Amino acid sequence: MKYGFDDFIGDSKEAIDKVAAKANNAVSVSKAYAQRAQLRVKLKEKYYELGRVCYNMHATDADESGNMKKLIKEIKLLEAQLEYAEEASGKPKVCAYCGAKNQADNLYCSRCGERLK
Numbered sequence: 001m002k003y004g005f006d007d008f009i010g011d012s013k014e015a016i017d018k019v020a021a022k023a024n025n026a027v028s029v030s031k032a033y034a035q036r037a038q039l040r041v042k043l044k045e046k047y048y049e050l051g052r053v054c055y056n057m058h059a060t061d062a063d064e065s066g067n068m069k070k071l072i073k074e075i076k077l078l079e080a081q082l083e084y085a086e087e088a089s090g091k092p093k094v095c096a097y098c099g100a101k102n103q104a105d106n107l108y109c110s111r112c113g114e115r116l117k
């Protein structure tokens with residue numbers, strides 16, 4: 001059978017669909033990565049705020065227990081969201097050098113810096 005123009009169009013369309021699927025996948029992976037990074041930044045900010053409120057309470061004898069409870073609640077929620085997002089990102093990579101568990105998309109160990117396989 002002769003390879004005709006319609007076959008060429010069909011093959012091209014398939015190739016384009018494959019490229020588009022790959023690109024979509026890459027976008028959703030980097031989106032998920034950005035989302036986790038954002039959660040970690042938020043969490044850090046909440047810990048910082050909690051430390052500041054705690055310091056203020058002890059430095060001035062102001063009653064900050066209500067603020068602290070509110071912040072702890074927010075931290076717990078963020079931690080749960082981050083844990084969920086990390087689980088969704090795939091099986092953790094265990095470092096062959098130090099045994100630390102790393103996120104599936106990490107290239108290097110977050111504890112010792114060894115390249116992950």
Ligand SMILES: [Zn+2]
Binds near residue numbers: 111114
């Ligand atoms: Zn390691």
